[in-house]
Structures are given as C-alpha cells and as structure tokens.
Amino acid sequence: MKLTYFGHSCFQIEVNGKNLLFDPFITPNELAKExxxxxxxxxYILCSHAHQDHTADVALFAAKKQATVIGIWELxxxxxxxxxxxxxxxxxxxxxxxxxxxxxxxAAHSSSFVDGAYAGNPAGFFLNNNQVCLYxxxxxxxxxxxxLWKELYKPNFAIxxxxxxxxxxxxxxxxxxxxxxxxxxxxxHYDTFGYITxxxxxxxxxxxxxxxxxxxxxxxxxxxx
Ligand code: NI
Ligand code: MN
Numbered sequence: 001m002k003l004t005y006f007g008h009s010c011f012q013i014e015v016n017g018k019n020l021l022f023d024p025f026i027t028p029n030e031l032a033k034e035x036x037x038x039x040x041x042x043x044y045i046l047c048s049h050a051h052q053d054h055t056a057d058v059a060l061f062a063a064k065k066q067a068t069v070i071g072i073w074e075l076x077x078x079x080x081x082x083x084x085x086x087x088x089x090x091x092x093x094x095x096x097x098x099x100x101x102x103x104x105x106x107a108a109h110s111s112s113f114v115d116g117a118y119a120g121n122p123a124g125f126f127l128n129n130n131q132v133c134l135y136x137x138x139x140x141x142x143x144x145x146x147x148l149w150k151e152l153y154k155p156n157f158a159i160x161x162x163x164x165x166x167x168x169x170x171x172x173x174x175x176x177x178x179x180x181x182x183x184x185x186x187x188x189h190y191d192t193f194g195y196i197t198x199x200x201x202x203x204x205x206x207x208x209x210x211x212x213x214x215x216x217x218x219x220x221x222x223x224x225x
Contacts, residue, residue: 048138050119074120163196
C-alpha cells in the first residue's frame with residue numbers, strides 16, 4: 001500500500017490499483033495549500049465521521065470520477081440524497097471490496113454534519129489486503145477495545161490522532177499503538193487549528209519510549225507501508 005498525506009486527517013491509500021481518499025479536508029486547510037487537488041482522483045472516499053474537518057471536500061472529489069462514498073449508514077444516506085454513489089456500512093461490519101477487505105469499528109467521539117444533520121456514530125476502519133492490515137481510528141479517545149482488535153485483526157500500521165482537545169493526545173496514542181501491537185504510527189489531527197497545536201518533539205518521545213516509530217509527514221509526502 002502507498003500512503004500520501006494531505007494534511008489534518010486526510011490521506012490517500014493506493015491499494016490493488018484503486019485510490020482511496022480518507023476524510024477529505026484539503027481546500028479549507030491553510031497547511032495543505034501546496035497540495036495539487038487536481039491530481040487527486042479517488043475511486044473511493046472513506047469518511048470516519050461527518051465533522052467538517054473530515055468531509056469538507058467530499059462533494060468536490062466525489063464529482064470527479066463518481067467515487068463511492070463509504071461511511072456509516074446515516075452518513076452514507078446523507079450523500080446518497082445529494083446524488084452521490086455510496087456504500088453504507090455500520091459498526092462491526094466487513095465488506096470485501098475490489099481494493100481489499102474493510103471493517104468498520106467504533107470510535108469514541110461524536111458526529112454530525114455542519115448543517116446539523118444527524119450523521120450516525122463516528123467510526124474507524126481496518127483495511128486489509130492480505131499483506132498489510134492498516135487501522136485508521138478516525139477521531140477518537142483511547143479505548144479498551146484496541147487490545148481486542150490487536151488479537152482479532154493483528155494490524156501492522158496505525159493512523160492515529162495525536163492533537164488532544166478533540167481526540168486523544170500523543171501520550172495516549174502511544175498507548176493505543178501498544179494496545180494495537182503496531183510498531184509504526186502515522187500521527188494525524190494536529191497543528192491544523194489553535195486547539196490542536198502540539199510539540200512534535202515531546203510527541204515523538206512518548207512513542208520512542210515504547211519502541212514505536214511515530215511518523216509525521218508534510219502534506220504531499222508519500223510513504224510505502
Ligand atoms: Ni471530529
Ligand atoms: Mn476532527
């Protein structure tokens with residue numbers, strides 16, 4: 001899998017010839033202004049929840065290639081009503097897509113659209129292509145379930161929020177990584193707004209103390225996982 005980071009909690013995964021765009025929030029993000037949005041043509045758009053900082057650019061990218069929006073039932077229904085192609089899921093459910101196996105899990109957060117529309121529960125995803133099992137938590141607090149997911153899904157890479165205030169902080173994300181059994185974490189959901197400004201050096205220390213690699217990418221950077 002190839003991962004390209006676009007700032008905040010937005011990133012693209014290339015897997016089995018498909019482009020999966022997660023939590024699109026690029027055009028309103030000052031820190032992502034160098035990202036070339038024209039070069040991003042997703043086949044699927046995955047939404048962890050409906051907050052504006054995860055969905056602002058859903059319609060923009062969905063229009064390009066009739067991308068399929070994947071999200072929890074109520075979130076998918078909202079986009080279906082707008083005329084977008086959707087694949088609704090719900091917590092605990094798995095579906096074999098053409099890009100791999102996707103499971104939706106719970107997140108400890110909240111979720112509603114900017115217009116106040118109900119968006120169901122917030123979610124996280126496990127994406128498995130038989131080589132890599134990647135976990136993206138979405139916005140969440142630290143949860144005891146993460147230990148269970150280590151046993152059940154054996155993830156080898158995690159994408160976790162580290163910005164505090166709206167989600168867990170770096171210290172808790174390092175504990176989450178330990179509970180999940182992953183040795184590599186991409187940190188997201190930090191520095192975008194005043195509420196989530198962090199000290200990157202001290203964030204790193206929480207992970208290195210546990211022998212875990214915290215990866216922090218500049219928007220536009222790509223890694224192989
Ligand atoms: Ni949120
Ligand atoms: Mn958020």
